[in-house]
Amino acid sequence: MAPEVPAPALSIPVSASRSTSHSMRPPHGKPAWLKAKIPGGEAYSKVRATVEAHGLNTVCQSASCPNLGECWAKGTATFMILGNICTRGCRFCDVPKGRPGTYDREEPARVADSVRLMGLKYAVITSVARDDLPDQGADVWAETIRQVRLAAPECRLEVLIPDMQGNLELVDRILAAGPDILNHNFETVPRLQRSVRGRGNIADSTAVLSHAKERGFATKTSLMLGLGEGEAELQEMIKYIASLKVDILTMGQYLQPSREHLPVTRFVPPAEFESLRIYALENGIRICTSAPMVRSSYKADEQSAPLFTGAR
Numbered sequence: 001m002a003p004e005v006p007a008p009a010l011s012i013p014v015s016a017s018r019s020t021s022h023s024m025r026p027p028h029g030k031p032a033w034l035k036a037k038i039p040g041g042e043a044y045s046k047v048r049a050t051v052e053a054h055g056l057n058t059v060c061q062s063a064s065c066p067n068l069g070e071c072w073a074k075g076t077a078t079f080m081i082l083g084n085i086c087t088r089g090c091r092f093c094d095v096p097k098g099r100p101g102t103y104d105r106e107e108p109a110r111v112a113d114s115v116r117l118m119g120l121k122y123a124v125i126t127s128v129a130r131d132d133l134p135d136q137g138a139d140v141w142a143e144t145i146r147q148v149r150l151a152a153p154e155c156r157l158e159v160l161i162p163d164m165q166g167n168l169e170l171v172d173r174i175l176a177a178g179p180d181i182l183n184h185n186f187e188t189v190p191r192l193q194r195s196v197r198g199r200g201n202i203a204d205s206t207a208v209l210s211h212a213k214e215r216g217f218a219t220k221t222s223l224m225l226g227l228g229e230g231e232a233e234l235q236e237m238i239k240y241i242a243s244l245k246v247d248i249l250t251m252g253q254y255l256q257p258s259r260e261h262l263p264v265t266r267f268v269p270p271a272e273f274e275s276l277r278i279y280a281l282e283n284g285i286r287i288c289t290s291a292p293m294v295r296s297s298y299k300a301d302e303q304s305a306p307l308f309t310g311a312r
Contacts, residue, residue, distance in 0.1 A: 030255075030267065031267050031269075078124040078125070078126055078160070078297040078300075079111050079114070079115075079123065079124070079125045079126070080095075080125075080126050080127060080128065081107055081108070081111060081125060081126075081127045081137075081140060081141070081144055082100070082103050082107075082127040082128055082130050082137045082140055082141075083100045083101075083103050083104070083128055083130075084096060084128065085097070085098045085099070085100040085101075085128060086098075086100070086128035086129050087099070087100065087128070087129050087130060087131040087132050088128075088129040088131070088162075088197075088198055088199055088200065089198045089199075090187075090196065090197050090198050090200065091195065091196060091198065091261055091262045092187065092196050092197075092224065092227070092254060092257075092261060092262055093257075093261075094257035094258070094261070095128060099132065100128065100130060100132060103130075103133075103137070103140065105140075107140070107144070108140065108143040108144035108146075108147040108148075109147050111125065111144055111147065111148065112144070112147035112148045112150065112151035112152070113151060115148050115151060115152045115155055116151040116152045120152065120155050121154065121155055121156065121301070122155065122156045122157075122158070122300065122301035122304070123148065123152075123155050123156070123157055123158070124158045124159075124160060124183075124297040124300050125144060125145075125148075125157065125158070125159050125160070126159070126160035126161070126183075126297070127140075127141065127160075127161065127162065128162075129162040129163075130162075131165065131199075135170060135173070136162065136164050136165065136167070136170055137162075138164065138170040138171075138173040138174055139173065141159070141161065141173070141174045141177070142173050142174055142176065142177040143177075145157060145159065145174070145177035145178065145179055146177050149177075149178065156180045156181075156301070156304070156308070157179045157180050157181075158179065158180060158181040158183055158220070158297070158300055158304065159174065159179040159181070159182060159183060160183040160184065160185070160296060160297065161174060161182065161183070161184055161208070162184075163184065163200055163201075163204040163205050163207075163208055164204075164208065165204060166203065166204035166207045166208070168207060168208075168211045171208055171211055171212065172211075172215075175212060175215055175217060179217070180218065180304075180308075181217070181218045181219070181220055181247075181248070181304055181307070182208075182209070182212035182217045182218070182219050182220070183219070183220040183221065183222075183248075183296060183297075184205055184208045184209055184212075184219075184220075184221060185205075185221050185222040185223075185296055186202070186205050186221050186222070186223060186237070186241065187200070187222065187223065187224055188223060188224055188227050188229060189223075189229045189230075189233045189234060189236075189237045190202050190233070190237070191229075191233060192227055192228060192229060195262070196224075196227055196262065205221075206244065209221060209244050209246060210244055213244065213245050213246070218247045218248070218304070218307050219244075219245070219246045219247055219248070220246065220247060220248035220249070220250070220296075220303075220304075221241060221246050221248075221249060221250075222249070222250040222251070222252070222295070222296040223237065223238075223249070223250075223251045224251075224252060224253070224254040225251060225252070225253055225254060225268045225273070225276075226253050226254040226255075226264045226265055226266055226267060226268055227254050227262060227264075227265060228265045234276070235279065238276070238279060238280050238283060238285070239283050241280075241285065242280070242283045242284040242285045246285065247285075247286050247287060247307060248285075248286070248287045248288070248289075248303055248304060248307075249280050249285045249287070249288045249289075249290075250288070250289045250290070250294050250295070250296055250298070250303065251273060251276055251277070251280075251288070251289075251290040251291075251294060252273075252290075252291065252292060252293060252294035252295050252298070253267060253268055253273075253292040253293070267292075268292065269292075270291060270292060273290040273291045273292060273294075274290065274291075276288075276290050277289070277290035286306070286307075287303060287304070287306055287307070289303050
């Protein structure tokens with residue numbers, strides 16, 4: 001049995017006051033800066049054909065990402081392993097929830113072959129949460145990384161993993177396969193964790209990111225805006241992320257996938273995203289991408305480039 005991981009001591013308050021400068025009423029109609037590009041083009045068709053031919057899942061499709069058209073048109077995609085059914089009930093996410101059942105043991109090889117066929121120099125892999133499995137999918141994660149390394153040795157690999165319920169032994173299995181970047185998302189401020197992430201929490205997420213950093217890996221996390229967070233608690237969260245020595249922070253606008261999901265409280269203007277980017281850099285985060293359409297894996301290769309070139 002895996003050792004119990006003690007919850008880390010948190011210096012960030014779990015109940016900060018809301019900012020009073022913004023309306024909490026749901027907005028009506030998307031502003032112009034949230035218009036997504038229509039999918040199309042040769043590269044888009046090639047990515048779609050490869051994904052369909054190999055029977056793969058992508059978070060681009062499953063999570064209804066608004067950047068699907070743009071990313072696929074550039075020949076990039078975020079692969080989602082361990083099936084398409086998640087055991088978590090996060091109220092912001094459009095990935096189907098339920099009992100996943102078995103998983104495809106040939107999936108790691110198919111992902112690796114797709115990366116090779118697409119000629120990717122940078123790949124992002126994520127997964128649904130698999131709380132139903134004894135190892136929560138850690139062995140499939142490790143095998144997928146190994147297979148990609150064999151099929152495309154020049155490809156840099158970013159992995160966006162679940163919290164593994166804070167079990168660092170399982171995180172170590174994934175890290176042992178040698179990803180370039182360990183990504184795990186806090187998603188929102190402490191006060192909203194339970195309502196947004198359900199079983200996800202600050203303690204488990206902190207444990208994952210801190211452990212990867214202690215092991216010498218580059219780390220990354222993401223926040224969504226427009227869920228009811230206040231300015232002060234958002235700034236405190238950014239400082240907390242900086243205290244964990246996280247290398248990359250992304251921030252983007254939350255968009256409600258359906259009426260069953262959490263409503264958007266406000267549409268954050270681009271200028272505010274830019275101010276938060278500057279604030280993050282000033283507080284010690286090395287790389288920050290912050291804009292309405294930014295998602296955790298959006299232009300991930302460009303986000304991480306300074307880590308491998310030594311530039312800021």
